[in-house]
Amino acid sequence: MELLLQTLLNGLLMAGVYALVATGLALSLGVVGIVNFAHGEFLMLGAFLSYLLFAFRGLDPLFALGLAFLAAFLVGALTYWGLIRPVLKAPELNQMLLTFGLSILLQNLALLLFGADTRVVAPPYQAATLALGPFFLGAVPLGAFLLSLALLLSLQLFLTRSRLGLAVRAVAQNRLAPGLLGIEAEGVYLLAFGLAAALAGVAGVMLSVMLYASPSVGFLFTLKSFAIVALAGLGNLKGVVPAALVLALAEALVSTYLPGGGGLVEAVFFLVLFLALVGRAWRGA
Amino acid sequence: MRKALGLLVFALGLALAQTPLKVGVILPLSGASAVAGKAALNGIQLAADEVNAQGRVRLELVVVDDGTDPAKAVPAFTKLMTVDRVDLVIGGLASGVTFALSGPVKQYGPLFLCIGAASSVVEQAFEGYPLFFHYHPWDYHNVAAALQFFQSLAKDHGAKKVAILYEDGPFGSAGIGVYKQQLERLGYQVQAEPYKAGSGQFTPILTRFRAFAPDILYWIGYDVDALPIATQTRQVGLRPKLIYGAPPSWPIGFEKNPLSNDVAGMTAWLPTVPNAESRRFVDAYRKKYGELTEEYMAPMGYTIVKSLALALERAGSADKNRIAEALAGLRMNTPFGPLAFKPSDTGRTKYQGFGPEIWFQFQYLEGSRRPVFPKDKAARPLRYPGEYYLR
Amino acid sequence: MRGILGLLLLFALLPFLPLGAWGAFLLDVGLFILLFTALALSWDLVARTGQLSLAHGAFFGLGAYGAGLMVPHLGTLPALLLGSLLAGAGALLLGSVTLRLHGLYFAIASLAFSEVLRTMALKLPFTGGPIGLPVPPPFGGGWPLASYYLAFAVLLLAVALSLWAERSSFRLAQAATRQSEAVARVLGVRVVRVKLLSLLLGSLVAGLAGGVYAMKALFLNPYEAFSLGRAVEALVIPIFGGLYSTLGPLLGGVVLVGLEQALRLWIQEGYLVVYGALLILAILFLPRGLLGLLGGRRG
Known part of the structure; x- marks a missing residue:
């Protein structure tokens, strides 16, 4: 029982970061309608920013959080303005190839600048742990979870309460209507794409503390985020958190209870996803 | 002439x-x-x-x-x-x-x-x-070198249980069968678990290892796993006496991280030899x-x-x-x-x-890697048990 | 059509062209161009029904492993055939449960499918697991040009299938399915069959390409054989060259795979930065791929 609860806790904490990365992806997909293969590179940006500030300025990654949010927002907005906007009306496959090219470019630029080495930061609280009775909670994963939650909640508030947020949602629901309502769709796209990148940038800082910074740090999380977004229903922002939860819990349970489960985590993750997609298609049709 | x-x-x-x-x-x-x-x-x-x-x-x-x-x-x-x-x-x-x-x-x-x-x-x-x-x-040489170390850990330090984390690619899994067998022949109790390199999720496996209470946590994987293992071992309350790893390289900046202290590993060369x-x-x-x-x-x-x-x-x-x-x-x-x-x-x-x-074992001690085994190459004695407690 | 024939002729004669010192190198590059172009064509064949497949890496891997496991027992050609059939079986399995999924949903489902298959290749007892599987060269290695012409044959098959699909009534069925399944149904197109058949044909070609690749690489491991990178390459080439056509992927394959090899030789460090930039520029300025350059007859 204790083990089960601990396992569920582990899964829950992981789900927070997954949801943060996936929400960004869902934003660009749901609002702008772009499948962004370069999402992981925004995450990498955050991770490297955190590393560089730590290594050369001695700054705690906590400071990097805000900076990464801004920097990634800026890069995201620039990406939208320079690259995405010209292909908004192009076929979906063209957009995908464009973001794929961007992903290759950014990743290899990072390789040129920093090399493929794995880099780590060392804030004093890195391994700090809260012991609640028999349960252990890593302070950083818990913090990352809470911050993810807070960010997602404020995003939710922004989308439902503010005028600008309502405009974003309007665009997400119908790409024709906003024009009729006098909303500048382009500005909304820019905002949504920037926000998506900013969320990834923040997640990157978190990962630099929990894991490492390297040009390839974004890959695995982006792959899983695609899975989460698909499970949630493409572009469906509300479904992202439950979907992240389902997949993270499945992972934690498998790797705790199945002998040799650590090697099967990926397979189970994708099997769950596969079955869910297929099941929904058959029910829905 | x-x-x-x-x-x-x-x-x-x-x-x-x-x-x-x-x-x-x-x-x-x-x-x-x-x-x-x-x-x-x-x-x-x-x-x-x-x-x-x-x-x-x-x-x-x-x-x-x-x-x-x-x-x-x-x-x-x-x-x-x-x-x-x-x-x-x-x-x-x-x-x-x-x-x-x-x-x-x-x-x-x-x-x-x-x-x-x-x-x-x-x-x-x-x-x-x-x-x-x-x-x-060759890989069998690497295995032989690591086993020598394990033999000494059993004989000189009384280590009895090894928990192995190995990445499920060719690097980690190639020798795992042989490793298990040989360690058991040396008198060790062994539990081995595969994982996916770079995923950084060791908490579930480490949680499970807690019941086994290993003396040595041995990880065969890459540099990307070094920090997550060092932190998550502490976070789940696992208390190994030695964390020992065999990645081809180590993360940059790891030696400056206090969490690396007492972590041991195998290499063929250090700039300080x-x-x-x-x-x-x-x-x-x-x-x-x-x-x-x-x-x-x-x-x-x-x-x-x-x-x-x-x-x-x-x-x-x-x-x-x-x-x-x-x-x-x-x-x-x-x-x-x-x-x-x-x-x-x-x-x-x-x-x-x-x-x-050419292989030897080192330990991260006071911010740098120092050879600790075999004796003719050791610059310091091995710190065993290492301190991997919460701070 | 003339372009296609010209390119094919060039490949057929490549070993006999007086290329001087570069001959052997170009032949090796040519072989991988042939294989990846065939893979790209097989992807395009599926894409013509509107299905965005990320499972082509898996078909490639199934073909590679199937052929690799069977070569020592059956000989080269039967092994290739078996590998291809294995890929086909995988496609039928995938296709029959996912035929109601569209676009990105299908893409993600097919991605999940290949991740699961890769794990199976890692865990099954007879695949050599993570250590990998040595594969002998074709026909016992006796004939140095064997693998090149096998690759050429795979491309020929891919081109033939693609031309058939382009020129028969199948083209209309595929196009209708791609544009709107509901409308296609009304028009009397048996959507399910069209999608399944396209996927099957595509996977057979991808499987063959994988088999020949195995015999050239001489060694397989699950991470490489089932790599997502391969699946993405299969989709990048047709988009770059020009979608839903035979000449497009063909041109795309020659230019893109060749370009990557050339960039790697001349620029070395950081060549992928240039590669990525070229992809972006291509999309921005050649929205219809290389075919657009040729003064777009049919899109």
């Missing part, structure tokens, strides 16, 4: 010094093994500079990138053979790529100086090829590149070029068979210790450079 002969040799030497010998270098400069590949290339270029500056022989390097991918490595190798027309190739770092190269190598027949490719599958692929010089130890050749290498490396390297592939590349230059000088000819002959009889000191070629333990290949003796 002797004088004339001496003059002749001198003239020959001069001729050699003037016409440079083209040497092909095929390394992963992009793709998964790029870190090690670039380190190796730095070492190779440094040695070539030194050799050319001495002026007894001249080497001209032709470098190509194998991309850590057979589909890129095979054409690149063919180019070395047919366009650049080299008779001599240094390369073969990643095992899978080296295996793919075994076909074209046999087709074109160059002298192949192999820098990495520890998997013994590669040894089978090159079985019977007469011009294959393998410098790096007290060996005259190594010191010379470190000084020269710093002078040329302005920084230090921690990657053992750098001195490995350096060693290969140095040995090649010496063999070339002794052979007095640019003929690959004569060079191979000279190389086979060579004895020299390297940053790793003495080098001499002998048939491999399995008898499959004829020229094996280094063996288990």
Whole structure:
């Protein structure tokens, strides 16, 4: 029982970061309608920013959080303005190839600048742990979870309460209507794409503390985020958190209870996803 | 007469010094093994500079990138053979790529100086090829070296239980069966769990290990896993007496992280090893590149070029068979210790450079890596039990 | 059509062209161009029904492993055939459960499918697991040009299938399915069959390409054989060259795979930065791929 609860806790904490990365992806997909293969590179940006500030300025990654949010927002907005906007009306496959090219470019630029080495930061609280009775909670994963939650909640508030947020949602629901309502769709796209990148940038800082910074740090999380977004229903922002939860819990349970489960985590993750997609298609049709 | 002969040799030497010998270098400069590949290339270029500056022989390097991918490595190798027309190739770092190269190598027949490719599958692929010089130890040598350490841990420190985390790619899983068996033969209780490298999620597995209460947490994986394992071990309240890892390289900045303290690992070389050749290498490396390297592939590349230059000088000819002959009889000191070629333990290949003796164990102590085992290489005693408690 | 024939003729004669010192190198590059172009064509064949497949890496891997495991027992050609059939079986399995999924949903489902298959290749007892599987060269290695012409044959097959699909009534069925399944149904197109058949044909070709690749690479491991990178390459080439056509992927394959090899030789460090930039520029300025350059007859 204790083990089960601990396992569920582990899964829950992981789900927070997954949801943060996936929400960004869902934003660009749901609002702008772009499948962004370069999402992981925004995450990498955050991770490297955190590393560089730590290594050369001695700054705690906590400071990097805000900076990464801004920097990634800026890069995201620039990406939208320079690259995405010209292909908004192009076929979906063209957009995908464009973001794929961007992903290759950014990743290899990072390789040129920093090399493929794995880099780590060392804030004093890195391994700090809260012991609640028999349960252990890593302070950083818990913090990352809470911050993810807070960010997602404020995003939710922004989308439902503010005028600008309502405009974003309007665009997400119908790409024709906003024009009729006098909303500048382009500005909304820019905002949504920037926000998506900013969320990834923040997640990157978190990962630099929990894991490492390297040009390839974004890959695995982006792959899983695609899975989460698909499970949630493409572009469906509300479904992202439950979907992240389902997949993270499945992972934690498998790797705790199945002998040799650590090697099967990926397979189970994708099997769950596969079955869910297929099941929904058959029910829905 | 002797004088004339001496003059002749001198003239020959001069001729050699003037016409440079083209040497092909095929390394992963992009793709998964790029870190090690670039380190190796730095070492190779440094040695070539030194050799050319001495002026007894001249080497001209032709470098190509194998991309850590057979589909890129095979054409690149063919180019070395047919366009650049080299008779001599240094390369073969990643095992899978080296295996793919075994076909074209046999087709074109160059002298192949192999820098990495520890998997013994590669040894089978090159079985019977007469011009294959393998410098790096084979995987069974690595296993032997680690087991020696485990034997000492059991005997001198009373360790009884090992929990193994191994990544489920070729690197981590190749020797796992043998490892388990051998550790059990040494009297250990063993639990082994696979994981996916880079995922950073060890909490569930480590939580499960808690019931097993291992003395040693042994991880066979990559640099990306170092920090997550060090933090999550503490976070789940696992209390191993030693965290021991065997990644090909370690993260940059890990030594400055207090969480690395007391973590132990295996390597073939550290910039601090007290060996005259190594010191010379470190000084020269710093002078040329302005920084230090921690990657053992750098001195490995350096060693290969140095040995090649010496063999070339002794052979007095640019003929690959004569060079191979000279190389086979060579004895020299390297940053790793003495080098001499002998048939491999399995008898499959004829020229094996280094063996288990170059491996040693180190521990992160006070912000740097210090050799702790075997005794003749130890700079410090092993801290056992290590302190991996919450702070 | 003339372009296609010209390119094919060039490949057929490549081993006999007086290319001097570069001959052997170009032949090796040519072989991988042939294989990846065939893979790209097989992807395009599926894409013409509107299905965005990320499972082509898996078909490639199934073909590679199937052929690799069977070569020592059956000989080269039967092994290739078996590998291809294995890929086909995988496609039928995938297709029959996912035929109601569209676009990105299908893409993600097919991605999940290949991740699961890769794990199976890692865990099954007879695949060599993570250590990998050595594969002998075709026909015992006796004939150096064997693998090249096998690759050429795979491309020929891919081109033939693609031309057939382009020129028969199948083209209309595919196009209708791609544009709107509902409308296609009304028009009397048996959507399910069209999608399944396209996927099957595509997977057979991808499987063959994988088999020949195995015999050239001489060694397989699950991470490489089932790599996502391969699946993405299969989709990048047709988009770059020009979608839903035979000439497009063909041109795309020759240019893109060749370009990557060339960039790697000349630029070396950081060549992928240039590669990525070229992809971006291509999309921005050649929205219809290389075919657009040729003064777009049919899109």
